[in-house]
Every structure is written in C-alpha cells, then in structure tokens.
Amino acid sequence: MEEPDKLARIVDARMKLKARFEEKIRNTPSVADTQPQGTGNLNRHGMPEVPVGQTITQKWPVLDLGYQPDVDLTRWRLIIDGAVENPVRLTWDDFLALPQTDDTSDFHCVTTWSKLNMHWKGVRLMDLAALVHPRDKATHILCYGYDTYTTNLSLEEALKPDVLLVHTFEDKPLAQEHGGPVRMITPQLYAWKGAKWIKRIQFLTADQPGFWEERGYSNTAYPWRNDRYS
Numbered sequence: 001m002e003e004p005d006k007l008a009r010i011v012d013a014r015m016k017l018k019a020r021f022e023e024k025i026r027n028t029p030s031v032a033d034t035q036p037q038g039t040g041n042l043n044r045h046g047m048p049e050v051p052v053g054q055t056i057t058q059k060w061p062v063l064d065l066g067y068q069p070d071v072d073l074t075r076w077r078l079i080i081d082g083a084v085e086n087p088v089r090l091t092w093d094d095f096l097a098l099p100q101t102d103d104t105s106d107f108h109c110v111t112t113w114s115k116l117n118m119h120w121k122g123v124r125l126m127d128l129a130a131l132v133h134p135r136d137k138a139t140h141i142l143c144y145g146y147d148t149y150t151t152n153l154s155l156e157e158a159l160k161p162d163v164l165l166v167h168t169f170e171d172k173p174l175a176q177e178h179g180g181p182v183r184m185i186t187p188q189l190y191a192w193k194g195a196k197w198i199k200r201i202q203f204l205t206a207d208q209p210g211f212w213e214e215r216g217y218s219n220t221a222y223p224w225r226n227d228r229y230s
Ligand SMILES: Nc1nc2c(c(=O)[nH]1)N[C@H]1C(S)=C(S)[C@@H](COP(=O)(O)O)O[C@H]1N2
Pocket: 060, 061, 062, 063, 064, 065, 108, 109, 110, 144, 145, 146, 147, 149, 177, 178, 179, 191, 192, 193, 194, 195, 196, 197, 198
C-alpha cells in the first residue's frame, strides 16, 4: 500500500525539519522577545494583541500592485522548487488532498491596521516543506504571486505552525481581491510577507529580498518592535 508509506515519509520529514529548525524558531523575535511592544490583551502567543503603532479595523482593506489576477482553478498550479530534493507542481486537487489545517490568527499590515481573530483553512507551509524535502543548505524561501509580486522569508519564520497557504476564510472561498484562490499568511510578521495569488515557492540557500524588501521595507518585518522599514 502506498498511502501509509507516503504518510510515514511526510511524518519523518516533518520531524527532521522540526529538529533542524526548533532552536532557530525559539530564537525568532516573536518567540524570544521578552518585552514585545503593544497594547491590549495578550493574544494566543502571549503577545499584546495590538502591536505598537497599529489600530484595529473590523473591515479588511485590500492592498495590491494595482492588478488582481484571475486564476481559474483548472489552470491554477503551485510550484515548489529550488533547494529541495523533490520539487513539485501541484494541481488544485493535489493541493486539497494535502493535510488541511484550521487556524485562527491575526493580520497586521505595515500601513498600521490590524485585523484580529481571522479564521482560516489551508495547508501549512511546514507540510509543503515536508513534501518537497528542503536540502540541508536551504535557509530561506522566496514566494511569487501570479501578479509578479515576490516576498522572502527565513525558514525559521516560514515553518511556524500558523504560516498557512489559505483557500478558505470564515468558511467561504478566499475572495479574489484578498488573494484567492490561495494566498499565504504570516501572522507573526507584517502581512506583506504573505503572498496573495501564490504560484511558486522557491527554496533558497541564501536570502534574497522580495518586492517590498528591495524598496526599503524591513527584511525581518517583526510587528512588536515597529520593525517596518530598513
Ligand atoms: N501577490 C501579492 N501579495 C501581496 C501583496 C501584493 O501586492 N501582491 N501585498 C501585500 C501587502 S503589502 C499586504 S498588507 C497584504 C494585504 O492583503 P489584503 O489585501 O488581503 O489585505 O498582502 C500582501 N501580499
């Protein structure tokens, strides 16, 4: 039987990734910061729920590069390549057949709005990494949108359990204007680190800035220290 084998391989790959990145994750700002700056109640990670300089909004503003690609599900593909042993090109059905995760998390935009307690469903970046087997030299990812947007992340940030490629928001398909059919979310970092209309995740052996990082946004993008621009 192939299925149990496949599952065993994914579990094994996950355990290895976890072991490899556990300490680095413990040292990321959103885990290691003993004096996070912000106001409000403590959130689910023990952080003040409103990071410094942010204001809560109930609405959900739309930010893009002036173009919202319309990606039909029959044509949709997700390429995961670069410094990996098993590059993949997933169809929509392939993507939905992967382990699905429900999560509630917050969204902090660098333009100073935050939206709290958003309910998502999608696939963990960690589970996608387990599928492709990053090479030992892999340290970062570069994510590409169908609109030509790019953004980079270190693997210790990308492998956190709330980093998801989401297709569902509040039990409905993610709206096109917000990056549907699938976008990434990075709840512990400013939201520009999550590519809307995601089409490719490239594993890298050295950091490489994305669209906003090349234009003066912070590479690290940590909300609880006002880490907005470099
Ligand atoms: N593909 C793509 N992803 C993107 C962007 C973009 O312009 N293109 N903008 C980023 C920025 S700056 C933010 S704050 C969030 C905004 O997501 P929203 O429009 O759903 O609020 O998406 C991020 N991801």
